[in-house]
Every structure is written in structure tokens, then in C-alpha cells.
Amino acid sequence: MKPPARRPLLGALAAAAAFSCLLLLAPPPLLFPSSSSSTNHAPTSPYAHRPKLLFLLAGQSNMAGRGAPTSPLPPPYLPHPRLLRLAADRRWVAASPPLHADIDTHKTCGLGPAMPFAHRLLLSSPSSANPAPSSVSGPAGEEDGRLVLGLVPCAVGGTRIWMWARGEPLYEAAVARTRAAVAGGGGELGAVLWFQGESDTIEVDDARAYGGKMERLVADLREDLGLPNLLVIQVGLASGEGNYTDIVRDAQKSINLPNVILVDAMGLPLSDDQLHLSTEAQLRLGEMLAQAYLEFESSRDPRL
Template identity: 75%
Template sequence: MKPMARQPLRLLLAAVAAAAMLSFLLLLAPPPDAFLSAFLSPSSPYAHRPKLLFLLAGQSNMAGRGALARPLPPPYLPHPRLLRLAASRRWVPAAPPLHADIDTHKTCGLGPAMPFAHRLLLLLHSDEVLGLVPCAVGGTRIWMWARGQPLYEAAVARARAAVADGGGDIGAVLWFQGESDTIELDDARSYGAKMERLVADLRADLHLPNLLVIQVGLASGEGNYTDIVREAQKNINIPNVLLVDAMGLPLRDDQLHLSTEAQLQLGNMLAEAYLKFNSSRGSML
């Protein structure tokens, strides 16, 4: 690419990063107006119960851009034992869009986490509570998730807050990211090493050396190097990192974001991967 042709691309990436900073600030600290937060998101009677926790991280396809269909499909309906850690770090009933107060610079829709959770609820004990911890922000590249960067530090802080409020265990990190790393060749080529570093840092900082990470293989990309990022995802060969491949799932008209139908399928695929992993280890949910 010629130097002059690269300049508009760099400006575009800078604009995306600036927009995402709004969400970074919201993630780093809970909103100061606790009364308004409580009014908008009433707390749940299960808020201080131990939970099986799932960290939702990545970019827009994890946050969800699937259309908010009416009526909502059953796997997106609220459930008394399904909670969400709001931006205020309070537990509230989980209802889509899960990232509405996290990924604030775009309109959020339906992602894979609700159908994932509903699939697990079918197999959990009748008194077990699931806690979803949204952290994804659209348009972000993997370097923005490195230790010391706002997104990474916010995700770790939210994970710790989720465990502290009522206790429980982190079942897995659900990771769907990489579309923005297909724009520049250097980003695509370095993706695998950065992802492995991210996993190692999360495990160290959360004191969970065997933390399960389920990454979603890209179904699309913003640039020409999607295949390179996908190959990097497939070649990550460290314990307790699984790949669920979204390639072939239907996309919206923008040919970047998964449709609602695709998000439903992906949620079930993620649940099956989680269940199979635990079954092979002989462990309980």
C-alpha cells in the first residue's frame, strides 16, 4: 500500500479508537449517580448469591449487533436466575441488549451470551444462578486488550467485582474479537502471539491458572487479512483454550456482523463447547 493511501486508513482507525474511549471510561469506573442507575436497572433478589460467572469480552459481534426482534426469541427472554453485571457493577436481571451500558458508542442488539446462558440453565441445579459480565466494545483491536490498557484493566476489575459480590466461580471467558485486526497486515500477523499473551495475563491476574477461554473463530473481517487471523486463532495451542468456529453463519447486510439467527446458533455452539469441556474433565457445571 502506498504511503498516501495509508493515511486515510490511519485516520479512520484513530477515529474508531477515539469513539471506543467513551466506553473505556464507562468500564473503568461505575457511574457516579447510583440512584439513577438503580432506577433504570432494579437489582435482583439473587444479586448476592454465589454465581457461575462468564466474562463476555471482545468487540461488536460479542456485544451484539443482531436486530432486536419483537417478540424476542425465547433464548433472549429474562430468567430469574440469569443476572448481568451492569456498568455500575450491580447485579441486575439479564435482558438484551446486555452491553447497552458498556459498548455505548454504537447501538447494541442481540449477541450470543443470552442463548448460551439459557442452554446452561436447562442443565443447572434449580437453585444455581448464572452471572454474565459484559466487557466487549465494538471496533477494538487486540492491542487494546493488552495488560495495562483500559479495556483489559476494566475487564479484570469487573471480573473481580463479580466474584466479590456474592462469590462464585468464573466458568469461562467467552471471547469474540479480531475483525478489526484484519485491516493491517502487521496486526493480523501478530494476532496469535497477542492472544496467547492475553490469556496468560488474565489467568495470572485473576489467579486462575486453568481458566477456560472459548474463542470464536471469525466469520468476517473489516479488511483483507481475515484468513491470517483465523489461522492464528486455530493455531493457539495452549491448555484450556477452545475454538468455536463461526465461519458460515449468516451475516447481516453489512457482511460484518452476525444476524440474530446466527447469534442464536453461536450461543448454542458456545454452550456445547463449554458442556463438552466440563464433561471431558468429569467436573460439575
């Protein structure tokens, strides 16, 4: 017999997510908790006005990151001068973990997959043969031809997929932040990195509706961002909060849309809570996401 599903207080969860969305849409600095104060006061990056290859980070806690920090941090989590993060106040700052500290404000954020993902892309770029130093130097907007990456954190822990539907605060915040990221220095959106669904394993109706809602989300993002061929890389669940993880995983595997890729996290090590990915798992997942993106780019028809 399966153990009973954990049933969080969904009303309180929705209220917490809605409050986080208000911070995303119009973030008042004085309302941020002290844990994110250092990110709010981070200096604007000298690369802020450079065109960037952008990545929208969306979903729930495993995208926001719950991996336990280690000392010293693994190299893929160290800052890099050409790796930027769009802060909650929509300034481009140097990316450093936790990336979602001023976004997913109701939980303690840790290490996620986005920093290892970005470091792998930087290493794979032509400029990696002459790596930049670990601190930012040089004038803003310097046109040296080197790849600059911009991460746009939007994930909020404990959210269900209906909270990401068009018209809901999370969705509108993600679209608004992505538009602001493009406007803030230019560039293009390379992909959406999506890791969500653990909370949709609690109720069977949510699990069965997951596939249709995910396809609707992809279509709406592409329409509202004006990118009909936008790449979406979704992570297959490694765990769930309830008894219906297999139903959600089957729905993820069955998404029938072009330019939607599944990277399966099943089998990666979990933390003690058996829900969140460990630091080791997040490192490996970041590599897997980067490999999927690079393979997609190498196979894409340049005429499209």
C-alpha cells in the first residue's frame, strides 16, 4: 500500500506564492527579508548593458535551489564576470548563489542547476580558450565578442502548475521580467529552463491535468514573448509530494510540441527530505541541461 500523500495547506501555499509574485512584479526593497539583503545591494554589473544570451528559470523549489552550500563552493557555483542575474529590482548583477534569494522569499534558497548550466555554456563558447578573471573588470558595454549570459530567476517553491497559467501572478511576473531582461541591454532568450510538478502529484486530478496545462503554458509563453520557436527544456521529476508522481512524469514525457525537450532527473540523488535534489544532483542536472541545450543548438537549421 502506498503511504498517504503529504497534503500541505494549499490555501496558505497559494497566498505565499501570490505574495512572492507581488515582489516580482513591483518589488519594494524594504519588504525583502534579511536573507536577501546582500543580493538587493549587489552592485550593477559592468556588463549590464551588453547584449546577452538569456535564460528564464521557472518552476518550483528544485529550480530555485535547495542544495546545501558547501565550503568551499564547487567551481561551477563561483561568480564569473560574464554571468549575470536579473535581481528582483530588475538590475543586472553578478550571478552568485543563491540565485533566487530575493525571488523565492518564503524559504531558504540554496544551490540549484542554473549556475552549473551557465558555467558549462561559458566553457563551451569560443572565448573559453582565454577565460576571464574571477572579478569583473573593463568598461561597461565593451564589445569584445565574448559570450555574456543573463539568468532570469522566477521560480517559487511549492507552486502548482495552475499558478503558472496566463493571467496568474507568477506567469505575468515571468513574462514581465523576461521582457525587462531583453530591454536591459538587449540580447535574445535562448530557452526556458522549467523544473516543476512535484506539488501536482498530491491530487490525482492535478496530475491528470498536468500535460494539457503544460502545453498551454508553452503556447502562451511563445505567443506573449513573440517567440514561436522558443526552446523549453523541462526537467522530468525525480520526486513528488504525493502518490501520483508517475502520472505527472508520463505527462511530461508525452508533451507533443516542437522544441520542447525533456531532461530526466529521475535517479539523481535526493536530500534527506526525499523531495529536493542534493547539491551533487544539482551539479549533474546543470550539466545535463547544458548538454541538452548545446545539442539542440548544434542540430538547429541556421536558416530558421
